[in-house]
Amino acid sequence: MERAGRFRVYRGVESVPHINVQAVAEPTLYSVYRSGYDAGLQEMVDALATGDLLEATLDGDPADDAEPWRLTAADRIDRVRTAFAVDVDPPAVARECWTTGRTEPAYTVLTDDGEPVGVCGVQPRDPLPNGAFVPSVLTGLLPLEAEFESVPKVGEPAVEAVFLDPDPPEASSYRRPYGVVFLFTRPSTAPAERLRETYDCPLDSDTRPTFDPYAIRR
Numbered sequence: 001m002e003r004a005g006r007f008r009v010y011r012g013v014e015s016v017p018h019i020n021v022q023a024v025a026e027p028t029l030y031s032v033y034r035s036g037y038d039a040g041l042q043e044m045v046d047a048l049a050t051g052d053l054l055e056a057t058l059d060g061d062p063a064d065d066a067e068p069w070r071l072t073a074a075d076r077i078d079r080v081r082t083a084f085a086v087d088v089d090p091p092a093v094a095r096e097c098w099t100t101g102r103t104e105p106a107y108t109v110l111t112d113d114g115e116p117v118g119v120c121g122v123q124p125r126d127p128l129p130n131g132a133f134v135p136s137v138l139t140g141l142l143p144l145e146a147e148f149e150s151v152p153k154v155g156e157p158a159v160e161a162v163f164l165d166p167d168p169p170e171a172s173s174y175r176r177p178y179g180v181v182f183l184f185t186r187p188s189t190a191p192a193e194r195l196r197e198t199y200d201c202p203l204d205s206d207t208r209p210t211f212d213p214y215a216i217r218r
Contacts, residue, residue: 002059002072003030008145009052011138018068019048020140021056029140030058031068044074050138051080051148051161080148080158081187083201086134086165091120091195094164094180098122102178107152110182110191116154117191118184121147125177133179134165147183156185160203162195 007021007030018031034045048054055077060069097108097120107119125131129141136142148158161183166176184192196202 001062002057003069004057005055006077007054007056007058008140008148009048009050009054010140011050019045021054021058022140022143022145024053024145027143029143030060032058033068033070037071041071041074044076045071048076049079049082051082052076053078053080081160081203083160083162083196083199083203084134084138084165085162085199085201087168088164088166088199090164090166090176090178090180091198093120094122094178098176098178103127105152109153110184112186112189112191117186117189118158118160118182119151119153121152121181121183122178123181125174125179131174132169132171134163135169137163137179137181144181147181151183151185154185158183158185159187160184160192162192162199162201164199 003023006024008024010020010022017034019034021030021032023030035042037045053076054074056074057072058069059072061067093108097106099106102122102124103126105121105123107121109116110118110120123133123142125133128136137144150156151158161181164180167174182192182195
């Protein structure tokens with residue numbers, strides 16, 4: 001059976017033979033093979049990164065949860081460039097955004113020369129599998145399509161995102177009850193550049209954590 005439409009790519013890790021893509025039009029997550037394609041399609045699959053938006057066709061059996069789907073056609077049409085840092089102290093703007101007992105995300109608008117350029121958001125760990133923030137992002141278990149399409153409190157599409165986790169991915173207890181996401185609506189703004197320099201997570205380098213988020217979620 002085929003599924004055609006737009007899909008947002010989430011992390012593919014070398015330790016597992018598939019990637020996750022989130023359907024844009026419906027809250028459905030698909031595991032997709034990352035190898036075994038013809039040369040042209042394989043080259044594109046190898047270059048996929050978290051945040052890529054695809055116009056694609058998937059083929060698979062929705063009744064077989066154990067068997068990943070396979071891409072039969074795909075074109076990358078957009079990208080939210082992403083960066084990740086884990087086991088870090090969250091910045092003051094995130095600490096100030098958090099309030100004890102929150103059960104929903106909260107956002108603070110960021111400005112550059114007085115103009116809104118994005119938000120800092122805090123995501124409660126409580127509803128996430130094992131309380132894990134970054135693994136939930138990287139496996140698509142924390143859908144972000146609505147926030148990518150229209151950044152909260154700004155109303156424009158995201159072009160860059162930075163994800164900060166105050167704890168390491170394998171932590172069993174947490175110093176902070178939230179993860180932090182920065183969404184920017186303009187490329188290379190001063191607040192984004194300062195943030196990426198502070199946490200040593202440049203967009204042009206793959207600094208995503210080298211762990212298997214699929215193992216952690218089990």
